[in-house]
Amino acid sequence: MNWRDYERPRSISEALNLLEQAEGRGRVIAGGTDLVLQLRQKRYQADLLVDITGIEALQHIEEREGWIQIGAAVTHAEVAHHDLIGNEARALARGCSQVGSPQIRQMATLVGNIISAQPAADGAIPLMALEAEIQVAAIAGERWLPLPDAYRGLGLSTVDAKAEIATAVRFKKLGEHGLTGFFRLARRKALALPTLNGAVALCRDASGCRLQRARISLGPVAEHPFRPQQAEVYLESHDISWEVILEAARIASEEANPRTSLLRGSEEYRKAMIRLYLSRTLGEMLAIP
Amino acid sequence: MIKLKKIKMTLNGRQCEVETAPDRILLDLLREDLGLTGTKKGCEQGECGACTVIMDGQAVLACLIPAAKAEGADIVTVEGLAAEGQLHPLQEAFWSEGAVQCGYCTPGMLLSAKALLDADPAPDVGQIRQAIAGNLCRCTGYTKIISAIQVAAEKIGHE
Numbered sequence: 001m002n003w004r005d006y007e008r009p010r011s012i013s014e015a016l017n018l019l020e021q022a023e024g025r026g027r028v029i030a031g032g033t034d035l036v037l038q039l040r041q042k043r044y045q046a047d048l049l050v051d052i053t054g055i056e057a058l059q060h061i062e063e064r065e066g067w068i069q070i071g072a073a074v075t076h077a078e079v080a081h082h083d084l085i086g087n088e089a090r091a092l093a094r095g096c097s098q099v100g101s102p103q104i105r106q107m108a109t110l111v112g113n114i115i116s117a118q119p120a121a122d123g124a125i126p127l128m129a130l131e132a133e134i135q136v137a138a139i140a141g142e143r144w145l146p147l148p149d150a151y152r153g154l155g156l157s158t159v160d161a162k163a164e165i166a167t168a169v170r171f172k173k174l175g176e177h178g179l180t181g182f183f184r185l186a187r188r189k190a191l192a193l194p195t196l197n198g199a200v201a202l203c204r205d206a207s208g209c210r211l212q213r214a215r216i217s218l219g220p221v222a223e224h225p226f227r228p229q230q231a232e233v234y235l236e237s238h239d240i241s242w243e244v245i246l247e248a249a250r251i252a253s254e255e256a257n258p259r260t261s262l263l264r265g266s267e268e269y270r271k272a273m274i275r276l277y278l279s280r281t282l283g284e285m286l287a288i289p
Numbered sequence: 290m291i292k293l294k295k296i297k298m299t300l301n302g303r304q305c306e307v308e309t310a311p312d313r314i315l316l317d318l319l320r321e322d323l324g325l326t327g328t329k330k331g332c333e334q335g336e337c338g339a340c341t342v343i344m345d346g347q348a349v350l351a352c353l354i355p356a357a358k359a360e361g362a363d364i365v366t367v368e369g370l371a372a373e374g375q376l377h378p379l380q381e382a383f384w385s386e387g388a389v390q391c392g393y394c395t396p397g398m399l400l401s402a403k404a405l406l407d408a409d410p411a412p413d414v415g416q417i418r419q420a421i422a423g424n425l426c427r428c429t430g431y432t433k434i435i436s437a438i439q440v441a442a443e444k445i446g447h448e
Contacts, residue, residue, distance in 0.1 A: 006294065
């Protein structure tokens, strides 16, 4: 059997109690689009599945004191179509709108995209550039974790789905000088893992000539969504121009250091695509003619 | 002794109660427990869309949904399209436009299209393509499927 029991608790504490009673033989399920396959393939084992999608406290997308917070039961489709996300973090709306297929987006959750811990997860990539945090609930209490700390290795989350529940993700609003961008390159337009994806979050300074903050994320170039921090620092320390953008993109491609892969493409191609897509996205965002 | 799970749902407009294994997948519940073989088993990995059904108004993949998740849900399968022996406009259009070859992708296509037209009665071609982006067809090349959906939208719009 792939599991013996399936429960849909109505509250976070009920869910945590179910997991505790299962003594390590229970597991959290949200949309299930990754987990059902993993259980079928015996990659994970569970006697009890605790379905958190019926918990009302996990179904929000809202602004809370300058942060935008999204609950763990919220699907990619909901994020993609929500006005608040479209206005404040368009890169996230775009990333979520390109996960899998329409049917998968109706079932799969944004927080689940983080927990599955894939390097080019289209929801997690923009969240990385937005410097998001995830909230993790356990019997002992709740904590907020910076997104990079949610990754333990390829496909491995630091959140223990047998005992803990990731309940929300949040990121700070970028403000009026903020801009976001997202790009994706894949063999097909749907149902295809990306050859390359990335997101950019920028804050211009008051003069408009410099970037007060530049954050870039790239995938799949490492075990988890990757931030080319040297490229970010370079962008922040030079006046904006095409030359600076091109150089930043070159630095990012070297930092990311993608290696030749039968699945994703050759090293040369992937580096060239990082330079192309990143510079194009930065150019469009900053309206450099 | 396996503890069976009772699942109550609305299926094609009727109340339905089924007792099944707790790890039953919705696709198998429909095809095996309920004998509704219209929903097809393609890849069983969420990558082909042949198993598409409508759950609470949204097109979803039955091969990835634990049947227990359907508790209290409103499910529509391809068998629920024709009412009182009258084909749904989408079914008529797929037939008149020649959008069916082997027929294996068709139930999933019909339901993805229905979910689209229920939400947006006048989609443009781009929106139609997006709506069926999760349904693979190896026979038709998609053009007649897209025409059929346009024809059906037009017909429904005039009703």
